[in-house]
Amino acid sequence: MSDAPGGLGRRLRYLARRAASLNPANVWRIAGAAAPLTRKPRLLIVADMLWCAVRYEFAFQDYLDWDVVMLTAAERRTFITHPKSNHLAMTLNDPQLRRIFADKLQFNARFAEFIGRDWIELRASDADAVRAFLDRHGRAMLKVPDSLSGFGIEKVEASEVVDVEAFRTRAIERRQFLLEGYIVQHPEMAALCPTSVNSLRVITFFDGSELKVLASVLKIGNGGDIDNFSGGGMYTMLDDTGTAHFAAFDGTGATYAVHPLSGVSIVGFTVPLYAEVLTLLDRAARVIPEVPYVGWDVAITATGPVIIEGNPNSGVYQSKPSVSGIREGLLPRYRAAIGF
Structure with missing residues (x-):
């Protein structure tokens, strides 16, 4: 893969884009939110954020989400970042066929047997x-x-x-x-937060014969209609059986071991019918194999999983070190599965 994640040329281009769109107020806000995890002065955190953007391609929100301020250089190198993921999507996914995923109307028509609505x-x-x-x-x-x-x-x-x-x-x-x-979700999923469909984001790579799961995430709403960060939602990582072992966190960095509205424990929650999710995605990934790197949003209904949408440029999800104690990101898993 030419100019693979971490390439100098791409880093410089990324730095130029970030410099052009720099929002000092947002940088200062994120530095303040990260401050409780370190003894560094806020100005030094800002400097570290800028350094990490250049050296490791951490977006500023990445820096907050994954507690980068408290990680060593070796640990920082293990994290897949949004710019790295974007490069993978641009390199791996067919530019014409990815448009089917980017347009929900086209996606629903092409993946009709999987969407269940x-x-x-x-x-x-x-x-x-x-x-x-x-x-x-x-x-x-x-x-x-x-x-x-x-x-x-x-x-x-x-x-x-x-x-x-x-x-x-x-x-x-x-x-x-x-x-x-409207998707009527499984009662166990609705119990987490009844105002939104609480979905999974399963990021996969299809190598032409085998579907490889890169990350599996439980997204949960927090009183809004959607479970996305932008709607005040939160997420936590799932293990290979669909179980959450750590508290969820939202876009502000707040963490939740128990859902603040429903009182349901997030830690220890197991997604129902999780094995069926993987079977469904294995079938769906073969529909357009020319788009092998996809972040699938999946809802769980009482009768089985259904696909909400497929994202050809998936966001990135990893454990929050201050909550999970896990100080290694998923970049090694991505590298092993994709081969870069």
């Missing part, structure tokens, strides 16, 4: 069709087809939609072209 395209549906869809499902989700990180997702209650044409027009103006039936 109805959907309609609002631009191609009149008010009567939208009304019938809403009444049939009772609850639905509006989505922007090409959005990331949960942006543009909105829960819809059929009983609250009185003027369907106005609802349809408003959604189209906001580019919420996709209307999906």
Whole structure:
């Protein structure tokens, strides 16, 4: 793989982009949030953040999420970072076929047998069709087809939609072209946080014959409609059996051994039907083998797992050292599976 993760040329390009988009207030905020883990003055933490961006390609949020301030140089080198993951996605995934994953409308059509829900395209549906869809499902989700990180997702209650044409027009103006039936999750998953579908992010690499799991993550909402960081959600890593051994954490760095709203213990939680998740993804990964590096979002229903979407440029998830005691990242696992 040319200019593999860690290549000097790519680091310099990354540094140039970061310098152009630098937000001093955000850097100062993250340095303050990381400060309790070290005796370093805040200014030195800022300097360390900048050094880590150049030397190891840590994004600033990465620096906070994975407690980089408390890691040694050797430990820092073991972490897969968002820029490294992005390079893998650009190198491994076919640039034309990845568009199917990047567009939720195309993805739903191509992976219809795996998604387990109805959907309609609002631009191609009149008010009567939208009304019938809403009444049939009772609850639905509006989505922007090409959005990331949960942006543009909105829960819809059929009983609250009185003027369907106005609802349809408003959604189209906001580019919420996709209307999906709401996923009713497994009772054990709903118990974690009933306001959102609490999903898995399973990052995989398909080598042409075998599916290799690089990371498995439990994402949990915290009172909002979605479980993403952007919606106030949290995550924790899962082991190979689908069990969480450590507290979850959110985008602010706050940690939760027990869910603050439901009171359900996150530590020790085992995802139901986890073996079926892996079987499902092994089948799905073979649909478009030219896109081998994917972060799959999976919901667990009472009758089995369903795929929410596939991300051809998956985010990165790793254990938080101050919570788990694990001071090694997943880069060695990625290297062993992918071969770079």
